[in-house]
Amino acid sequence: MFFLSKQHYIPRVMGYIHIAKHRDKEFIRAVLAPTQSQHKGNRMKISLFYALTLSALLTLIGCTNSINQTSQKISNPGAQQASAPALISREVLFGNPTRYQGRISPDGNKMSFRAPVDGVMNLWVGNLGDFNSAVPITHDTGRGIPTHFWSLDSQYVFFIQDKDGDENWHLHRIDIASGNIRDLTPYAGVQADQMHQNVNHPGTIIVGMNDRDAKWHDVYQVNVATGERTLLEQNNGYTKYTLDNNLQVRLAVKTAPDRSSQVFTKIKDKWRLWFEVPFLDSEPFNIIGFDKDNQGIYMLDTRERNTAALVYLLLGETTPKVIASDNKVDVSNVLLHPSSHEPLAYALNYIQPVWHAIGSTLQTPIKRLNSQLSGGSQVLAQTLDNSLWTVFTDQSNQSPIYKVFDTTSGELNNMFVTQPKVNDLPLSTMHGVVIPSRDDLELVSYLSLPLDADLDQDGKPERPSPLVLLVHGGPWARDVFGFDSTAQWLTNRGYSVLQVNFRASTGFGKDFFNAGNKEWAGAMHNDLIDAKKWAIEQGITTDDRVAIMGGSYGGYATLTGLTFTPEAFACGVDIVGPSNLVTLLDSIPPYWESFRQKFYEAVGDPTTEEGLALLKARSPITHVDKIVKPLLIGQGANDPRVKQAESDQIVNAMKNRDIPVTYVLYPDEGHGFSKPENNLSFFAVAEAFLGSCLGGRIEPIGDDFSNSSIEMIHGSEFISGLDEHMSESEE
Template sequence: MRCVLRACVLSLLFASQCLTAQPATRPSIADFAEPPVATGARLSADGKLLAARSWQGETSRILIFDAADPAKPPVAIPLGKADVTSITWAGPSRLLLRVRKYTQFQGETYPMTRLVVVDVATGQSRVGDPSNQGFLGGDVLYTDPDGRTALVASQDSIYDTPAVKRVDLATGKATIVEKPRPDVWDWYADSDGVVRAGLAYDERAWKLFYRDAAGEPLRVIKGKFEKDSDSSVDRFTFGQSGTGTIVTNERTGRFGVYRYDFKTGTVGEPIFEDPEVDVTGVWGDRWSGDVDGIEYENDRKRFLWLDPELKRIQAKIDKALPATVNEIVSRSRDESKLLIYASSASDPGAYFLLDPKTLRMSMIYAPLGRINPDQMSATTHLRYAARDGLSIPAYLTLPKGSAGKNLPTIVMPHGGPFVRDSWEYDAFVQFLASRGYAVFQPQFRGSTGYGKSFVEKGYGQWGRAMQDDLDDGLDHLIKTGVADRARVCIVGASYGGYAALWGAIRNPERYRCAASLAGVTDLDAQLKANRKSFSATRYFREWKTKVAGEEKIDLATVSPLQQAGRLRVPVLIGHGEKDEVVPVRQGRAMVQALQGGRADVTSVFYAKSEHNLEGEGDLADYLARLEAFLHKHNPAG
């Protein structure tokens, strides 16, 4: 019987001792809708405490766990309605939180971030850098070992690029260390707290304001991309004697890690480049600044450690826990304690504290304790050929215990669209699989992580080639005998909600029903409301072509709202009233346009939810409605 991970206390030297798994009964909607205890956990500098973000109703909180006594209830620090996007420890007793809210400017919606400093012992919090009045703030570049000061990048107005400031964490007051410079949006500091560089973009060229050591003036290193190239520089790391690394996709079209000579401005030999996917993360050694770890993601996250000791530890963890992705998410300053997050597509996972010397690993907490991995369904990775020959990656989850043939099927395109799915727990996927459906997640062209060319093939292809990829994937499942062609629905959220509605309109012969949560229905209106939702983070130039394409197609021809009269299949439309990403008027307009038409329309709007279903009970309500909707129009029995 398979070990239930969260019930284990592990020694990486010996077999783990586990509790007996629970009976594999079908989990309830309440199980899938359970909010996580906390997410984004980080270990304190001394390895004694763990901080993670959490919500209690509409109140944001930071939970502080005692790493030495995980059974002890965590201490909650309330933060009101602050939406915490990242946590950084400053010394052993202070937290630096980056919080986000959305604001309107010149008719568009923008995220605005700020720095909040929290004293863990007292729970008191204060705004760090109160002069920050632009969109960008709270970007932590460095914290001193004692947690007294931090270097942060922030804007003093929306018309300035970021400056680098030293923030006194006891008072929140900030002083400028590096003034704003034209087109510099990314600043870098080394492990000694020296501001080493600022990266500027201007059209196809880029330049780096750089210094070798403290006290030197910043000098300019110029770089340039080929004409019509959408190449970019993602980041730098800084080693000794003017050497370091650059993460760029200029050489192969995929982001790789290369040696970089700051004296000559020369990109050198590769440290790591994958033949199919991008590098997604780079970790620098906190003492030397040299790269000691690299993350990339093909079928699942992979970790390449250049540091021999971390490489040995990763191998030990993976041997003890072969069924999960085991990520070293945080380290104490002296590296005597490591925080590990072990999870998989069928297991929401748990956080463990590892002692590298004894190789003993003890669980701190499981974010979703009601989910039993033995009740979940396996997710596999596959590839299929699109009609133009492009190889498309995808994930397929089959109902547990099924023969995997002739199944009722849900096509579930991801949001974004310039993101990708991962081999990780997804409540919607596992819920649908538990109800008897095969769940298919195509990584259609335009999805990120597979290189520049794959992203560019999605430009201007909303409702066109991106939609073709979904249809071609479904044909692959039908041809291989997995899907019953007469029992298919399409379900998605955000861009996935758009693709669901458009699929039902464009190809009603393929789908018995469609469900859209927070879906875009009017592309032209969404462009005016929030252009950033159409841009890939690493591929930012010429954002209009991401949707309309070079030939500037009429977006009304691929917008569900303008084509609502063509809809014939049943649809479920859900939307949060407080959605700042896709305004709720998009969903309401679609429902209104369908009133009195030939389609069977079910709709629900949630007063307390934003782009995701954050409102208490809203996720459970939507899952119940989705289950009833699918049972009526595409029963799995």
């Protein structure tokens, strides 16, 4: 849900479910802010419906400006303009991309990517630059392959998979020569985590596994060919381990009773305290790794400064050397040499990311790269000699592109476009804006306007339009610039979209981050209200035509908006959002135990009388009787972060008070909706819901419910014609 990602290869979702953002940030639907050559990235069944007509859709959800009625057809307050662009199909925006997640092998000879096989995303491998040679190396028929990476000897491709969203990730490897696939973590209920490779030890991968104790990941060395594992370290309460270049476990981080982070170093098989990082400095503190000689470590550090700097610290010393820093934002990504582990470059991301070279070696290549790319960019893979990079770049108004960058010549060539069909469609432009909060914080935000409300797409509308406040998950994450399927969908339907980096978002320094401590439904919500006020003052929208929508923490923000400020929003869409902070913290996954004390400090401590009172007071369930505006809830039954009980309890509370609510459940999903069929069905419902509430345009559902697992748990009586179509589909 909102929580700190332990390591880069595992998707963490209520961390960052951005509903359906086609980006490689990297490892899908929600990961939290990465900190080195690691990246983050996301998406959202119904044999219930066949095609619905437009007239049926106009009354599908019954989202009225107040919900004292049960089912009511709403007039369209935002009458469609003659100049409105053609509708963009949901299938194009939310269906499978043509290709995605491009990688080059470490030896530079091959490429890999994800692409559909019979409608399911699978892994393909071919010779670099020759798509005719590419063949699928997996044939999954279920949820697909979410992410992959190469072994450093280029003999294997690794991928991870869970079961129906339960986040018990298993690590698999594929032998490129034979096609043999092996599960390297074949243990029931186990989650693979903290994976690590080293160029000096080919044929080996380090994996954390919690099979001994669900709370703690022990450190294993795994033979990639045979799957044989060797225990390197039994975890006795540590958050993270760091190995040196000899694959020796050398450092460990533990949360202290005062909620600081304690860094230990192993000396003669004994853990010795090296230094401490106070709680207020602990985000985004991160140990990146050892230097090539194992004499010191690179890390991100905010001690003695507000923003995270890239620093180097010799073992045994306590005063780090600053390598790179910025006064405005954190160092957000660090690019390491794949063989020497030397930092080569870093990114700073205020409105858009900009790469900066470290030292003279890459000064010219980085300048060339920045000059040739507009919008956001990431370096996702490198050859071992660092001569070739896979670069992911996306502008807001065209499909993301994977490119291959030659660091010697500066030549940048296209690898592939992820969604070529999108580029021929009427897309809106995203604009970075900075909104002042009531207490003078800078809220870096992103505004997207409908084409017919902003004819020249300069970010200044010719007329107001309905607005959707799209709230990111986390909250310990951030919104970023780039192509956003959800924003394009909404602007195409006639809505302005505002995405706000409220306090507690990452990347803007520790003061901004810590300003969100114990401010759920407090100052964090005030930031969203301030953003709404700003949008009205700028002529972007009007007070009575603003909806709030989000996933994970964004779902909580939606519930908060409809309970704490019941007249502020015309309606809300909550996707896997918690309704009760007490039960949320009581039900966190066991493998988050090492972070529990930090959650208590940031959200509220249920073990104290004062903390428990705060959690209850800031829980939407406590104020459910204040809801007077329409609400749509979507939930995955297997969500390990925000359990189904979070949605069940607020829906039941609303039912008991005769407050209308529509509740959609997906039995084969977890924290967010992964399968394209489920994504399409939910957005079809959400589109009708928003259309009846705000008056935007609606695309007929058509076959968007085909093969979806959607279950209408409650509220079908508030959706005109739904019961009839459900009955027809069951016959």
